Amino acid sequence: MNKLFILTCLAAALCFKAVAQEISIDKGWKFSTGDSAQWASPNYNDQHWKSIDVSHNWEAQGYPDYDGFGWYRLHMVIPSTLKEKAYLKDSIRINLGIIDDNDEVYLNGKLIAKYGGKRGPITTSNYGPRTYVIAAANPAILWDKENTLAVRIFDTGGDGGMYGYKHSIGMANVMDNVNINTDADYIYDDDKMGLSKTIRLITTDHYLFKGSLHFTVTDPEDNKVLFETTSNADFAAGKPFKYTFNIEKLRKKSYLLSYTFTDEQSGSTITKTENSPYLLTPYASNKPRINGADVYGARPGNPFLYLIPATGKRPLVFEATGLPAGLRLDHATGIISGAVYQKGTYPITLTVKNNQASKTKKFTIIIGDNIGLTPALGWNSWNAFGLSVNDAKVRAAAKTMAGKLSQHGWTYINIDDGWEAPQRLVDGEIMANEKFPDMRGLATYVHSLGLKMGIYSSPGPRTCGGYLGSWQHEDQDAQTYGDWGIDYLKYDWCSYSEIAPKNPGLDDMKKPYQVMRASLDKIQRDIMFSFCQYGMGDVWKWGAEVGGNSWRSTGDINDSWGSMAGIGFNQTDDGPYAQPGHFNDPDMLVVGEVGWGSSQHKTHLTPDEQYTHISLWSLLSAPLLIGCDMSRLDWFTFGLLANDEVLAIDQDALGKQAHQAFKTNDYQIWIKDLADGSKAVGLFNTSDKYQTITLNRHENDLAQYTKIRDVWQQKYVVGIWPNYITKVAPHGVVLLKLSK
Ligand code: GLA
Numbered sequence: 136m137n138k139l140f141i142l143t144c145l146a147a148a149l150c151f152k153a154v155a156q157e158i159s160i161d162k163g164w165k166f167s168t169g170d171s172a173q174w175a176s177p178n179y180n181d182q183h184w185k186s187i188d189v190s191h192n193w194e195a196q197g198y199p200d201y202d203g204f205g206w207y208r209l210h211m212v213i214p215s216t217l218k219e220k221a222y223l224k225d226s227i228r229i230n231l232g233i234i235d236d237n238d239e240v241y242l243n244g245k246l247i248a249k250y251g252g253k254r255g256p257i258t259t260s261n262y263g264p265r266t267y268v269i270a271a272a273n274p275a276i277l278w279d280k281e282n283t284l285a286v287r288i289f290d291t292g293g294d295g296g297m298y299g300y301k302h303s304i305g306m307a308n309v310m311d312n313v314n315i316n317t318d319a320d321y322i323y324d325d326d327k328m329g330l331s332k333t334i335r336l337i338t339t340d341h342y343l344f345k346g347s348l349h350f351t352v353t354d355p356e357d358n359k360v361l362f363e364t365t366s367n368a369d370f371a372a373g374k375p376f377k378y379t380f381n382i383e384k385l386r387k388k389s390y391l392l393s394y395t396f397t398d399e400q401s402g403s404t405i406t407k408t409e410n411s412p413y414l415l416t417p418y419a420s421n422k423p424r425i426n427g428a429d430v431y432g433a434r435p436g437n438p439f440l441y442l443i444p445a446t447g448k449r450p451l452v453f454e455a456t457g458l459p460a461g462l463r464l465d466h467a468t469g470i471i472s473g474a475v476y477q478k479g480t481y482p483i484t485l486t487v488k489n490n491q492a493s494k495t496k497k498f499t500i501i502i503g504d505n506i507g508l509t510p511a512l513g514w515n516s517w518n519a520f521g522l523s524v525n526d527a528k529v530r531a532a533a534k535t536m537a538g539k540l541s542q543h544g545w546t547y548i549n550i551d552d553g554w555e556a557p558q559r560l561v562d563g564e565i566m567a568n569e570k571f572p573d574m575r576g577l578a579t580y581v582h583s584l585g586l587k588m589g590i591y592s593s594p595g596p597r598t599c600g601g602y603l604g605s606w607q608h609e610d611q612d613a614q615t616y617g618d619w620g621i622d623y624l625k626y627d628w629c630s631y632s633e634i635a636p637k638n639p640g641l642d643d644m645k646k647p648y649q650v651m652r653a654s655l656d657k658i659q660r661d662i663m664f665s666f667c668q669y670g671m672g673d674v675w676k677w678g679a680e681v682g683g684n685s686w687r688s689t690g691d692i693n694d695s696w697g698s699m700a701g702i703g704f705n706q707t708d709d710g711p712y713a714q715p716g717h718f719n720d721p722d723m724l725v726v727g728e729v730g731w732g733s734s735q736h737k738t739h740l741t742p743d744e745q746y747t748h749i750s751l752w753s754l755l756s757a758p759l760l761i762g763c764d765m766s767r768l769d770w771f772t773f774g775l776l777a778n779d780e781v782l783a784i785d786q787d788a789l790g791k792q793a794h795q796a797f798k799t800n801d802y803q804i805w806i807k808d809l810a811d812g813s814k815a816v817g818l819f820n821t822s823d824k825y826q827t828i829t830l831n832r833h834e835n836d837l838a839q840y841t842k843i844r845d846v847w848q849q850k851y852v853v854g855i856w857p858n859y860i861t862k863v864a865p866h867g868v869v870l871l872k873l874s875k
Contacts, residue, residue, distance in 0.1 A: 513547025518762025
């Protein structure tokens with residue numbers, strides 16, 4: 136990370152509504168892959184370069200799977216009226232949207248800013264929003280003349296380029312160093328249907344801010360302002376202004392909360408808006424209930440571990456009849472362990488009791504060749520911690536999972552990249568680095584909670600984060616994982632591109648996965664095998680044959696609507712290939728506190744977008760891997776992850792993936808067949824306004840489906856035959872289960 140004569144203002148910038156005059160630089164960009172020092176120069180003739188839309192990554196615009204250097208160039212006039220109209224006249228601000236991953240910015244041939252490097256140890260986390268501030272007196276700026284802005288980007292993998300919204304050049308404003316900090320948790324009052332929160336106005340400037348804060352609550356359905364208030368608000372560096380709101384009688388929907396601060400002296404204003412969270416998932420009853428999938432697969436002779444997921448007031452007492460020889464149940468914890476040598480399908484009856492009631496459930500254990508019969512439910516360190524993952528963070532995740540989520544079927548605790556030591560032992564054995572002093576001990580701890588542990592590697596010499604991969608050590612690594620007690624391996628292509636031929640054919644793509652498959656097969660352990668190669672070669676067509684339990688079908692997700700919806704709603708070609716034991720993986724969840732590094736932030740997805748994310752991933756039979764800091768699991772995120780009827784759609788034993796049944800520019804209907812003959816139906820509003828969506832049961836083979844259940848709210852709803860008509864929030868969903 137390098138600072139030249141610049142000040143970077145990263146994360147917050149996107150949330151601000153700037154009031155200073157700005158010019159948009161959203162349009163007119165030219166693009167070329169490759170790299171040349173000449174491309175920085177204003178004299179270089181870029182007329183033959185292709186035009187590019189900077190609202191989307193380059194992959195989406197004719198450069199699929201392209202990693203490496205790419206240059207963007209734009210010619211534009213920077214008018215001096217910008218400066219004249221501004222209250223502060225010292226600096227200009229250049230907003231480049233999101234850069235994926237590292238950039239250098241040249242204005243008229245002069246390097247004016249850069250962020251990240253070509254290949255640092257933490258290259259992937261350089262992805263993010265970029266706003267650069269440079270002095271208005273910088274001689275690189277040609278006021279009122281044509282300027283050439285050239286952005287050199289190095290993409291380390293996955294999506295790449297300069298994208299997102301509101302690329303602009305404007306004067307730095309008095310508000311640039313003001314932050315309306317809304318990070319505090321919302322306090323939710325279920326009885327009063329109330330929300331409260333304290334927000335803070337913060338600055339790092341020497342300027343004394345004096346003015347007012349205007350707070351409004353608007354219903355986005357009809358744009359009516361339900362509540363508004365104005366308070367005096369003065370603040371300065373080190374002396375923030377705090378404002379606490381308390382609103383009640385809310386409905387189960389998201390409202391638009393808006394905070395506007397106006398500074399008296401300069402007349403400048405800054406606004407931040409957010410969408411309020413709301414809870415749909417009912418609280419679990421005190422009465423016992425057995426959750427989780429109806430089937431579970433294990434291989435003969437391998438260590439067996441299954442925690443019966445059950446809610447209800449503790450203590451619970453667990454019983455199981457029909458367990459095959461070799462398995463024993465711990466009646467107090469609900470952990471079934473042992474090993475079964477005889478292949479077969481074993482129907483089991485599980486019972487769980489407490490002092491209030493008793494509940495049974497039919498369950499099937501299949502001992503055979505196939506594991507992962509339903510998609511994995513777990514946590515992975517990447518979206519939260521990136522390469523900063525360590526033993527303590529993993530233990531904290533395991534503890535939260537055991538305390539709150541394993542009752543709903545959540546099982547895997549997966550360590551992503553960043554655990555590997557810099558060197559192998561002399562005999563080639565892989566070691567964990569100092570952040571993981573005792574990998575075996577960690578796995579033992581995770582297992583003691585009834586949970587399972589996963590790990591990450593690459594078939595190449597290096598992982599995507601630059602750590603050691605398994606290249607030419609596959610057998611040895613599989614053996615080590617087995618010794619440690621690993622239950623899940625994410626195997627990430629990364630530097631295998633240096634090993635594979637330049638334009639790999641299908642066989643080349645399959646090869647590294649076949650090699651590791653063979654190595655895993657030599658281990659007496661059920662290790663879920665998760666391919667990560669971003670969908671190359673239509674992996675869904677051959678992932679099962681090569682022995683993958685899941686395969687990533689896309690590049691890396693991030694916590695934006697564009698990324699999540701772009702991935703989720705495009706899972707159509709791969710749909711027919713999902714089956715028990717083999718699932719498409721549209722990447723990990725981006726709900727809760729995410730960050731891909733040492734600091735985390737609340738996901739930038741709105742609450743409705745998060746309901747969409749979990750509903751869509753469940754309809755897609757996707758592995759659900761929570762990507763947040765589990766030690767900061769708030770009530771809203773917990774509600775998203777602990778809805779047993781939603782999870783049951785993901786975990787359905789039929790293992791089918793939903794198909795897109797209907798699509799307009801504003802909404803989509805996705806339908807999934809379920810094992811009991813019923814159908815899960817997602818009514819998704821992909822627009823940014825409320826939509827009325829009609830599900831017509833004369834269509835889509837739904838003629839006999841008379842019962843409609845709202846899955847998130849876990850209650851039956853009525854539709855006037857043959858339709859079910861409902862309003863759906865912007866970017867939101869209504870998830871239904873239809874039965875005969
Ligand atoms: C790739 C993968 C991510 C993550 C990182 C780790 O980008 O797609 O999910 O595993 O590598 O470096």
